[in-house]
Amino acid sequence: MSIRNLKPLFRPQSIAVVGASNKPKSIGWVVMRNLLQEEFAGPVMPVTPDHPSVAGVLAYPDVACLPQAPDLALICTPPETIPGILETLGQRGTRAACIMTHGLHHAVTPDGASVIERTLAVTRAHDMRILGPSSMGILVPGIGLNASFAHRGARPGKLAFVSQSGALCTAVLDWARPREIGFSHFIHLGDTEGVDFGDVLDYLGSDPSTRAILLYIETIQQRRNFMSAARAAARNKPILAIKAGRSMEGARAAASHTGVLAGSDLVFDAAMRRAGMLRVRDIDEIFGAVETLARSRPVKGRRLAILTNGGGIGVLAADDLAERNGELASLPDDVIAKLDAVLPPNWSRGNPVDIAGDADGDRYVKALMILTECKAVDAVLVMHAPSAISDPTEVATAVIRSSKDRPRANIMTCWVGNEAVAHARHMFSGAGIPAYDTPRAAIQAFMHLIEYRRNQTLLMEVPASAPLDYRPDTARARALIDTALAHGGGTLNEPEAKAVLEAYGIPAVETHVADSPSEAGRIAARMTGRIALKILSPDIVHKSDVGGVVLNLTGAAEVEKAARDMLDRVVQFYPEARINGFTVQTMARRAGAQELIVGVATDPVFGPVIMFGQGGIAVEVIADRAMALPPLNTTLAYELISRTRVSRLLEGYRGRPPADREAIARTLVHLSQLVVDFPEIVELDINPLFADSKGVLALDAHITVAPAKPGTEHLAIRPYPKELEEFFALPDGQRALLRPIRPEDEPNHHVFISKLTPEDIRFRFFGLVHELPHSEMARLTQIDYDREMAFIAETDLADGKETVGVVRTVTDPDNDKAEFAIVVRSDIKGTGLGKRLLVKMIDYCRSRGTRSIAGQVLKDNPRMLAFVQHLGFVPTRTVDGDILEVELDLRNPAQTAPDPDPG
Structure with missing residues (x-):
């Protein structure tokens, strides 16, 4: 991660086009055409041995003949020529290059060396920054720079667009121009061998000409650099991202429930949330969201009031709000009374506030004044449908005038229709008031405000202090993990895993290991109460699926018989499984306890992630889970819990008292600390974790470990040192x-x-x-x-x-x-x-x-x-x-x- 020599890359004073050409449709021809059409102020020097001039500009046979070292070299020559070209440029003092050529990773030099490895060695030796390879180029419209082979240029603006996809770049350029959307920078990273997202975020985060940063991401190369740069930039300006490849590939080889459920898309969501960014799903949404963030005031809460002249569009908006887990504001009785006094008798007397199809601007303003002054309302969506009685332009004029009298109110508008309301929407845009075409677009924008505010809060969170008396027994956990590593790594058995959890303050049921059915019986004889018997095997994740769990056993004889029967069943269903014995544990009698799952998985990009959700044997089917990046504190733990459906059950229902959320949050924080302290932990699974008003209790646990370097480099976010x-x-x-x-x-x-x-x-x-x-x-x-x-x-x-x-x-x-x-x-x-x-x-x-x-x-x-x-x-x-x-x-x-x- 570095902004070193990025200025000559993004704000060059002189440019050389190596591989310039007069051949129509060639990359060298398009690049020269684009540079000259945009009237870049500095010298443009074509380099080619094939032509005395290119597009009417004097050409040079090679880079050694250039009259000066260019700030930026645009290279579009065959792969095997590139290391030599960069060597000469580096010797002359050029510190930035954009490699537009494809195929460097598969090409070799005449002496048989890898072209990409030779290229990177040369750039390192000369401290040169490269964009690409396979980059479409760079556009900085504010300085007249179109150093690309894009099919069209970009308008000047305040948005920076950074993409790993060249095809998406050209599509966005085509999409943005008729909508009069401009850019401060338009950057195609290509193969990201030199300049990566972290570098560009650092540069753009402090660039005064950039109001917001838009990202199209396919892969992240360096998690710590990306997260650090994103968190720094997100404090200064909005960052919005589209992520391609929403798949479960990272979980295919998982050995636990947590690993199976930890889809890469959920992990990316967690990373965006922790970085204070806003994730969107498509191009329309990303540009709509950035306009919403630019025009709207930050919302203080999620309660929305809908003011409309048509019940149908109001109901559509309310439905969309419910689908997106938004909150329709409940209007207090005194507010209903105030609205009664200014609205006709046939108004809806609720939210949505339907003020009838004949509503004029005065009626809108009176209702809007009452709603914006209501403390139970965080934002107002003003909607209008064309009618023969009401003038959409007159109503828009009144709403604009009213909004100027309430600069602190958060007002959004949705004038539904096309030709009849186009002028009104244009008026709102000119007045800086968000305007949307459809109820769905308006609700989506409102939810963007809520999500962005939440992510910014997480970025700048001031959490409560962790318990001062929390001192994990790291020595005990270290001994257990080291013992497993000494045997080549792999899985800690259930009692060992529970011992690690207990060392970090996570209570677990009493569990013993038996090598044989007879030993299981002898252990049961020393225990009181009912007993649970489970098969102990590193190859069996879902024990109940193969008859490997028997509950509610009593006495030594019953336990021994159950163990023999279990062994027969498991061998029949899973003959290749390694059987290490049985676990004998006390049955946890927690009537009404909620079954949860908490765990750790290792994402190939962002490293360890913490998972929380609803547990039990159907955990994969229910798939109610949320992810967060460690390290966690209490506030972040509560936020993680709140993003699941099971969190509502934890509040209590049908006579069941609320679960001890503090104990659940404490478990997540302690689990996070365990992951921070032990980079060797690859997967960890507690399922189920019982949670009720008395606290939490781990019934089953699974930990997989592998050798790892000490320290915190395995984490995407560096923890407290x-x-x-x-x-x-x-x-x-x-x-x-x-x-x-x-x-x-x-x-x-x-x-x-x-x-x-x-x-x-x-x-x-x-x-x-x-x-x-x-x-x-x-x-x-x-x-x-x-x-x-x-x-x-x-x-x-x-x-x-x-x-x-x-x-x-x-x-x-x-x-x-x-x-x-x-x-x-x-x-x-x-x-x-x-x-x-x-x-x-x-x-x-x-x-x-x-x-x-x-x-x-x-x-x-x-x-x-x-x-x-x-x-x-x-x-x-x-x-x-x-x-x-x-x-x-x-x-x-x-x-x-x-x-x-x-x-």
Whole structure:
């Protein structure tokens, strides 16, 4: 992931077309035509030995003869020629190329080397960025750039479109022009051997000419890079994505219920949700959604009121809302009374609010005023169908005028029809009010707002603190997993799997292993209550399907007989299965408990995923499940639960009390921590997990492990790096915990800011800041540890913890430079804490291979200037006259000294 040398790729000053041609319909001919038609301002240099000029422009026989090194080279020559061309370009100083040629992965050079491997080696040697191979090219209409072989150009606009499909690119270009949709960038990634989605998201996320980013995704190459870039960009602007290939391929070889149910499409949904993006299904929807997000105010809730002059279209909208799990707002009695006072007697007296076919603009406005002021309504959909009595343009004029008086109201419109209402819809668009052709399109747009708001909330979530007394027995779990790995990996038996779960605070029923029927009987003799007997085999996932489960047994003799009969049945049904004995366990008597399934599967793209849903023997048939990417916290766990149908049953029904949702959420969080701690876990399955008002209990468990590298690289999202915690002794005897910041630190961070002196605030924020809004504070506390870091200093109070200092850095995607900021409370200065925080950050950045760390200091803050210079920082430039930028080269040994210390 890097934005290095992307500027010459997307905003070049000069271009060479290597393989330019005068042959009509050839790629070299189309590329030259497109470049010249768009009147690109810089020089365009065709390279070909076949023609003295191309399209009237002087041509050069090879790249060595070019009068200057081009910023961007567009290459459309045969595959075997490309490594040599790139070598010459690299030697001359070109740092960006778009390879339009197909077939590099199957071609070889004259000396028998792989063309693609030689190409990548050359680009690495010269620090060159390549788009492609097999790329259709790049369009940046704002600078007159059409460096592509597309059949038509693009209009300038504020949307960036990035695609892995060339055919879809041409289709979208064709689709967008008559609709007057423009683009800031139009990029075909091709085979993504050089520039990938993460790189482009980093570039476009900070591009001021781009309002929203649209993605067409077939595959993700680097999960961590993609998620980090997407989460960073989604904080700045909407990102919408279409995903092709919604299939179950990743689950074909799964050995558990969880693995079978973990379809790749559900995992992609989970990734989009966690990244704060909005997923859509087709081209019409993606452009409709981006216009909705641009024109609508963010919704605070999901309660929709429908105001209409026709009962039929109102009912259609209500039906669509129900199908999409939206919520039709319930109108309070006082609102009904207010509507009674302004509407004719034949109005519907409910939601949808049908105000009759003769409704004029005045009637619409009176009803709209009441609905927008109702606290039980989050948004209003105003609908109109043409009639001989009511003028759609007059009604639209009144609604537009009314909406201007209510700038905080969320109003959407749907004027149904075509010719008679076309002008009204045009008026709404001109006024910046969302307008839709059909009830279905309007409801889809409303649900987009809800889903986008939910995903943005998850992105910026400030969750409750995890239980402080939670300390998993990692040593016990490690011993069990290592034992399984020592035998070549594979499946932990049921008692071993349950022991791992218990080590992480997930209760399980008492379970013993018996090698033979007679031993099963002896174990049963020592147990009380009814007994469940199960076959123990690494080859049998669905035990009940082969007669491998018998319940409600009592006494040793009955258990022994059941074991012998079971062995006969299993051998008959599944003769090739390996039988390792039986499990003998206490029957869990939990009348009315809900059967759940929770588990872990490994997605080939995004790595481990957590699954939750309705369990039992029909789990695959019911297929009620939701996915989430670890790590989870309590808030994310609750959100995961809420996305299933079984969550409604957990609320209680027909006299059954509600299940203990806190215990279920805690189980998911603990399971997430287990996955974080043990990358060796490939699959994990708890089915069923009983859940009722008394808590949860695992009845059956399955864990599959395989050798893995230590660390957290197996995760798509880097978890909280607990290993970076340390204590620092203050002069008064207190100990301050220095640790990475967490989302749940937001409340204490507000208190911390409030206790800073005006001078502290001016030196930190270069101005007076009395408080930071939730959105900004969430941004400071909910960070992506892959590219940001903030260490806080935390001390103990009688009633809790308090933050007394913080140092943070934001590192560019190339890991070249980190920008730091530090502030310590005035009453803590002089204790050495400030120095320890900054040195800790310097050491951290150096360990990541960051080249330099830089910051800005006010010139009238001499103590801070002396402090950072003593640590090796040197002034590099002056900003705005009164701010000095200082920088430390991390490639040299750290230069630290005990004094002076401003904090």
